[in-house]
Amino acid sequence: MTFKMTYWVAFRTIVMKEMLRFMRISAQTLLPPAITTVLYFIIFGELIGARIGDMAGFRYVDFIVPGLILMAVISNSYANVVASFYGSKFQHYVEEMLVAPLPNWVILLGFVSGGVARGVMVGIVVTLVALFFSDIQVHSYAVTLAVFVLTSILFSLAGFINAVYANSFDDISVIPTFVLTPLTYLGGVFYSITLLPEFWQNVSLANPVLYMVNAFRYGLLGVSDISLTLAFAIIIGFIALLSAYCMHLLNRGVGIKS
Amino acid sequence: MWPFVFNLSLMTPSLNGDVLIVKALHIEQLTKVYPKGVQALSGIDLRVEQGDFFALLGPNGAGKSTAIGVVCSLLNKTSGKVRIFGHDLDTEREAAKACIGLAPQEFNFNMFDPVVEILTNQAGYYGIPHAEAAERAEKLLRQLHLWDKRRVQARLLSGGMKRRLMIARALVHHPRLLILDEPTAGVDIEIRHSMWAFLREINQQGVTIILTTHYLEEAENLCRNIAIISQGRIVEQTQVHELLRRLHQEVFVIDTAQALDKMPSIEGFKLDKVADHRMEVSVSREHGLSQLFAGLNAAGVEVVSLRNKQNRLEQLFMDVVNHSRGTGV
Numbered sequence: 001m002t003f004k005m006t007y008w009v010a011f012r013t014i015v016m017k018e019m020l021r022f023m024r025i026s027a028q029t030l031l032p033p034a035i036t037t038v039l040y041f042i043i044f045g046e047l048i049g050a051r052i053g054d055m056a057g058f059r060y061v062d063f064i065v066p067g068l069i070l071m072a073v074i075s076n077s078y079a080n081v082v083a084s085f086y087g088s089k090f091q092h093y094v095e096e097m098l099v100a101p102l103p104n105w106v107i108l109l110g111f112v113s114g115g116v117a118r119g120v121m122v123g124i125v126v127t128l129v130a131l132f133f134s135d136i137q138v139h140s141y142a143v144t145l146a147v148f149v150l151t152s153i154l155f156s157l158a159g160f161i162n163a164v165y166a167n168s169f170d171d172i173s174v175i176p177t178f179v180l181t182p183l184t185y186l187g188g189v190f191y192s193i194t195l196l197p198e199f200w201q202n203v204s205l206a207n208p209v210l211y212m213v214n215a216f217r218y219g220l221l222g223v224s225d226i227s228l229t230l231a232f233a234i235i236i237g238f239i240a241l242l243s244a245y246c247m248h249l250l251n252r253g254v255g256i257k258s
Numbered sequence: 259m260w261p262f263v264f265n266l267s268l269m270t271p272s273l274n275g276d277v278l279i280v281k282a283l284h285i286e287q288l289t290k291v292y293p294k295g296v297q298a299l300s301g302i303d304l305r306v307e308q309g310d311f312f313a314l315l316g317p318n319g320a321g322k323s324t325a326i327g328v329v330c331s332l333l334n335k336t337s338g339k340v341r342i343f344g345h346d347l348d349t350e351r352e353a354a355k356a357c358i359g360l361a362p363q364e365f366n367f368n369m370f371d372p373v374v375e376i377l378t379n380q381a382g383y384y385g386i387p388h389a390e391a392a393e394r395a396e397k398l399l400r401q402l403h404l405w406d407k408r409r410v411q412a413r414l415l416s417g418g419m420k421r422r423l424m425i426a427r428a429l430v431h432h433p434r435l436l437i438l439d440e441p442t443a444g445v446d447i448e449i450r451h452s453m454w455a456f457l458r459e460i461n462q463q464g465v466t467i468i469l470t471t472h473y474l475e476e477a478e479n480l481c482r483n484i485a486i487i488s489q490g491r492i493v494e495q496t497q498v499h500e501l502l503r504r505l506h507q508e509v510f511v512i513d514t515a516q517a518l519d520k521m522p523s524i525e526g527f528k529l530d531k532v533a534d535h536r537m538e539v540s541v542s543r544e545h546g547l548s549q550l551f552a553g554l555n556a557a558g559v560e561v562v563s564l565r566n567k568q569n570r571l572e573q574l575f576m577d578v579v580n581h582s583r584g585t586g587v
Binding site: 004006007009010012014017087088091092095096097098099100102103257 | 293355356379431
């Protein structure tokens with residue numbers, strides 16, 4: 001794989017286009033996560049959380065901060081790529097890229113970077129909101145940043161796969177509604193799995209989101225229900241797997257070429 | 259001025275030492291079978307010379323857009339070879355793609371993007387830095403009378419403007435081969451003529467143009483060479499004037515000064531009255547128009563105007579297509 005200046009220009013074009021897209025509709029992309037997070041903090045953090053007491057040695061409102069930030073990152077990275085790539089298929093302007101001398105990996109990298117950009121921006125917005133409700137002390141900047149970016153990459157790739165297979169706008173909302181949201185809510189955002197009976201603890205270990213939430217919680221609070229090494233191995237493993245699958249789909253032209 | 263006219267590096271020596279000029283497009287035995295088993299192309303061969311203005315004609319569903327889709331990498335071929343300026347689409351895909359500019363039949367830009375961004379983004383995909391892309395976009399938008407609309411969302415443009423935007427986008431990376439799939443469909447006559455003038459200018463500057471159209475007058479006016487595709491096969495490939503030469507009979511519509519109470523009889527010509535002041539005359543190649551005028555003059559018929567009843571190419575097109583289908587209509 002040779003790197004060329006033209007690839008860099010093309011990659012930057014895709015990323016800038018993607019960023020402009022979600023910035024232009026910031027009322028639909030950046031604002032809602034901020035409002036939702038405020039509601040979570042008020043209801044679960046202040047009203048209910050005050051009666052729950054400490055969890056894993058932290059105030060409940062502080063305990064849920066990492067999960068809420070990561071939940072926003074996950075859903076927004078995914079939503080950005082699935083909506084944008086499906087939109088380009090629906091209006092056929094994906095053909096602008098298909099006719100150009102662009103390797104498929106540049107197209108994938110561009111869309112994923114767009115998803116990461118939105119995930120990171122939403123993550124920053126939610127973190128700023130969280131600062132009003134909790135006193136966040138970052139335990140490890142390296143772990144926090146790494147999980148933040150890697151999770152964003154992982155769900156951008158997942159969004160891309162969803163978009164490739166989608167044939168209607170319904171198809172791009174099915175996975176987020178029926179798969180992503182349950183996995184996120186059951187991924188330890190609002191609780192420690194140690195509170196669950198052993199059987200459900202073991203079931204929870206099959207949920208990949210659990211590893212990301214816990215790794216991110218470790219980065220911010222220094223506590224985790226699972227091993228950090230295992231969490232990183234799973235995140236990176238999934239990224240490798242989904243990247244390879246995305247490239248396979250693009251190279252075969254699945255969903256975009258007959 | 260287009261930044262290239264002719265490139266000596268594209269001339270390759272043949273075995274006997276002569277120099278062969280690489281074709282702008284060289285298709286060999288191209289077949290395409292869609293997943294549900296529909297055979298859209300059945301081994302077509304096509305050669306388009308550099309600098310040509312080439313028409314690819316055919317009825318709906320004949321395989322024109324499929325052939326273009328394969329050449330532009332929008333469709334996967336089933337078998338066959340495609341070379342663009344000598345670059346094999348299988349082994350030198352990026353080099354081949356860089357040579358082509360495509361304005362497809364259907365609008366395929368983001369309707370919510372401003373006009374100028376559609377051009378600069380497309381240039382970006384070809385690796386053209388933003389500053390240069392912006393300059394090229396401005397030049398093209400001015401040439402195609404879209405500069406005033408540069409900040410308008412594409413969805414708000416008229417049909418004719420959208421067609422021009424597609425042509426501008428196809429040209430922004432300075433392609434050597436421009437492929438236009440029905441570029442003037444739904445465009446009014448005035449704009450169509452200005453687009454023709456623009457395309458002629460681009461072609462004169464060295465860009466090879468392949469055009470599909472249902473307006474055969476367009477092909478006759480613009481193109482030097484022509485291929486007719488029917489049922490996934492090339493059934494004719496020749497020069498436009500050569501094809502027109504084959505026309506054995508033409509039908510003319512004649513308007514007369516006086517009412518045609520009694521139709522004149524002129525030997526060798528078949529005259530039919532279609533209205534009080536109008537007749538249709540079938541003229542074969544053996545009989546010239548001067549003979550017809552002499553006959554009309556002798557019969558005391560004063561001719562006000564004369565025109566072809568049907569576009570000449572249209573007549574031939576129907577003959578070729580019907581012959582290929584075996585309908586012989």
